[in-house]
Amino acid sequence: MPPRPPQIPPGRAYYSRMRRILALATLGLAAAAGDPKPEPAPRWAPSWDAAVEEARALNLPIVVHRHGFY
Amino acid sequence: MHRSVLQHKGYIDFARRNTVEVISMEELDRAVEAGEYLETYTVKDAYGDEVKHLVRFPGLTVDQLRDLSNGPAIEFMEGGRIPYTAIVDPHSGDQMEGVRGVVSAVDLMALVRKHGKALETKYGKGIERDLWDRVADGAVQADLNLGEGRIAEAMGVWRRLAELTVRQPEVLQRKVEAVKEVVLASAAERLDALEKEADAAKVRKECKELARALRDTDLEARAQELASRK
Numbered sequence: 001m002p003p004r005p006p007q008i009p010p011g012r013a014y015y016s017r018m019r020r021i022l023a024l025a026t027l028g029l030a031a032a033a034g035d036p037k038p039e040p041a042p043r044w045a046p047s048w049d050a051a052v053e054e055a056r057a058l059n060l061p062i063v064v065h066r067h068g069f070y
Numbered sequence: 071m072h073r074s075v076l077q078h079k080g081y082i083d084f085a086r087r088n089t090v091e092v093i094s095m096e097e098l099d100r101a102v103e104a105g106e107y108l109e110t111y112t113v114k115d116a117y118g119d120e121v122k123h124l125v126r127f128p129g130l131t132v133d134q135l136r137d138l139s140n141g142p143a144i145e146f147m148e149g150g151r152i153p154y155t156a157i158v159d160p161h162s163g164d165q166m167e168g169v170r171g172v173v174s175a176v177d178l179m180a181l182v183r184k185h186g187k188a189l190e191t192k193y194g195k196g197i198e199r200d201l202w203d204r205v206a207d208g209a210v211q212a213d214l215n216l217g218e219g220r221i222a223e224a225m226g227v228w229r230r231l232a233e234l235t236v237r238q239p240e241v242l243q244r245k246v247e248a249v250k251e252v253v254l255a256s257a258a259e260r261l262d263a264l265e266k267e268a269d270a271a272k273v274r275k276e277c278k279e280l281a282r283a284l285r286d287t288d289l290e291a292r293a294q295e296l297a298s299r300k
Contacts, residue, residue: 035111038128040077042091046134048141055090055160057241059196061185062158063089063178064143065076068096069107 075155078175086199088182090160093127094143096152098136108132116210117217157185161193197242205231205242209249216256222283224253257289264296273299 045051045062055062075081076093085091101107110122110132124130130138146156146165155169155178166185169178190196208231215224231246257280267273277297284290 036109036125038111038123039126040079040082041126041128042076042082042085042089044127044130045090045092045138046130047137048092048143051090051092052160052163054202055158057197057202057239058090058199059189059193060089060160061166061182061189062092062156062160063085063182064092064094064146064154064156064158066094066096066143066147066152066154066156068152069101070097 075173075175075178081175081179084179084182088179088186092143093130093135093138094141095135095139098132098139102132116214157181159185159189161189197239201234201238201242205235205245209245212249212253216253219260221253221257221260222279224256225283228253254284254287254289257284257293261289261292261296270299273297 045054051062054060095101107126109125111125112120112122115121122131124132124135127135143156146158146168147154148165148168149170151170153172155173156165157167158164159166166188167181169181173181208227212224212227212231215221215227228246228250231249235242235246261277261280264273264277274297277293277299281290281293281297284293
């Protein structure tokens, strides 16, 4: 294993350089046991910029749902 | 929240193939202060880090929901009344259609189909979502390999992504190229370290493997030169 500065945790060494590509990655997301189950829902874009980038690449419309809690 | 659409199985399946979905909520800070509606569940991401996602908005943290709720999505609120649904052209940023009040899942799907066809006529067919996801997940795999010092494996991930996207639009190829740049930067750092390594047998062994992994790149010759060092 190559030497790494100690302040960089293993597996995060290149995270900042790749963060734009990683924005939409779904790999490895696993819910913890005992937690409430997520409700059924569409896959939400994590940010407006990510939504625009993905929608342009996939050439799909963005659907914005504006709702309220109260 | 408008469950008749957002929890409608038919709409959820439809959205996977036909839309990019953005949620934007009013009075989020009030809900945070009151400790209401924002129950979370914990997920571990690919790096093993725990992240709390919202039960009602799976995949989103409360901070992401706040940014979405205060971001450009608000611009599409005609009349300032909720609920409001906007169908947006991602290329121009213009609203293609806005619906005030409640809309049924069936009606919304019909509107999305209409505007999706218009986008395809104007801009052509887009990238398949599965492929888009595979590139994003491949970048994580490459990154995890680099974090563990497995440069050859990371190069292998890049090569598979490159093959997968060879005839794909430039936007996807740019992402794959970015993976390659990061992997090669890591490989160059490793070769720098090996150049200073005193254990010649170790250097030869590792550089032989690196030279194979780095074939047809600018670093191949350097790895070969180190692999043949006495």
